[in-house]
Amino acid sequence: MFMEPLTSKILMMVIEGNHEIEPQVNGITFKSYLTRFAVPAEESGSKSNLYYSFDAGGIHFIMLGAYADYNSTGAQFAWLKQDLQSLDRSVTPWLVASWHPPWYNSYASHYQEFECMRLEMEALLYQYGVDIVFNGHVHAYERMNRVYNYTSDKYGPVYIIVGDGGNIEKVDVDHDDDPGKCPSPGDNIPEIGLVCHLNFSSSPAKGNFCWSKQPEWSTFRESSFGHGILEFSSAYFDQFKVKNGAKQARRKISVEDKQPSSFPSLSGPQAVQLLLLREKKFTIRRPSTSTRHCSIRLSPIAESYLFNNFTGELPETFSNLITLKEL
Numbered sequence: 001m002f003m004e005p006l007t008s009k010i011l012m013m014v015i016e017g018n019h020e021i022e023p024q025v026n027g028i029t030f031k032s033y034l035t036r037f038a039v040p041a042e043e044s045g046s047k048s049n050l051y052y053s054f055d056a057g058g059i060h061f062i063m064l065g066a067y068a069d070y071n072s073t074g075a076q077f078a079w080l081k082q083d084l085q086s087l088d089r090s091v092t093p094w095l096v097a098s099w100h101p102p103w104y105n106s107y108a109s110h111y112q113e114f115e116c117m118r119l120e121m122e123a124l125l126y127q128y129g130v131d132i133v134f135n136g137h138v139h140a141y142e143r144m145n146r147v148y149n150y151t152s153d154k155y156g157p158v159y160i161i162v163g164d165g166g167n168i169e170k171v172d173v174d175h176d177d178d179p180g181k182c183p184s185p186g187d188n189i190p191e192i193g194l195v196c197h198l199n200f201s202s203s204p205a206k207g208n209f210c211w212s213k214q215p216e217w218s219t220f221r222e223s224s225f226g227h228g229i230l231e232f233s234s235a236y237f238d239q240f241k242v243k244n245g246a247k248q249a250r251r252k253i254s255v256e257d258k259q260p261s262s263f264p265s266l267s268g269p270q271a272v273q274l275l276l277l278r279e280k281k282f283t284i285r286r287p288s289t290s291t292r293h294c295s296i297r298l299s300p301i302a303e304s305y306l307f308n309n310f311t312g313e314l315p316e317t318f319s320n321l322i323t324l325k326e327l
Helices: 031-036 076-086 115-127
Strands: 052-056 061-064 094-098 133-136 143-146 158-162 218-222 229-231 238-244 246-258 275-278 280-284 295-298 321-326
Touching: 061 076, 076 115
Parallel strands: 061 094, 094 133, 133 158, 229 280, 238 275
Antiparallel strands: 052 061, 143 158, 143 218, 229 275, 238 246, 246 321, 280 295
16 A cells, blocks of 8 residues: 555565564565565576565575575575676676675564575675675664675674664664673574574684674674665765654765776776665666756665666776775
């Protein structure tokens, strides 16, 4: 009732979360999700609407199913590997991934809940140079430094939790490093999937299940409702929150291009840059001198608005990888 006026007019790209499981008789799950939403699964070589991919402008989006089999011997993993192998980074130089529950999360809520999925899939995403990952599930905002296997890594993805777009369950406020807030290994059990909770083997949290301070791979976290815009058109991230209808507390972050030897430089129509603007949705836009452009907006439920025509000149050079740095 609330979504129909929007979804009947605006193209959306969605991915399932725990609220879409909706178990029914005879083991039926995801019935509403699979019935109501059309996604390009078949077009991207997937045999399930629970995971798929698509291109928009110079970006390749991978939508993964955390509540489908993600084992390295399963169908989703085989599809993901084939999808990544078929990429042409001269056509889609940016690679963005999204799934519902986060791998990197320093809130007590859902802490290490999908560690099994990370152990199965993280190395593959790292190998193919995923630039940015968006997750929800945790009802708060958190942005990570580039990270791989719980270690800061300039070639790892930037992980961003955007579960703060609004819900009936209030925001999450407790961090796992707050005194007395570290979950027990028996907490945060996924509705579907195995449990792989672990103690850290390195870093200041070595030997412990939780950190005693904000983890080094977590750069910013905020327990409030908010939204954001991601634009491939500028080199800044503007982050703010809205209170009583007014924008407050702006924070600007520079984007420093990083170019590893394994990634070729790009130019001309493939060149894009990155802007993250923390408003209600994430927008990716190729710069244009006209009013026609390519734009995608991702909400915490991974909805997308696609406008695939654009004209105009793009910047001459571009690097695949970036480092976000507070000013």
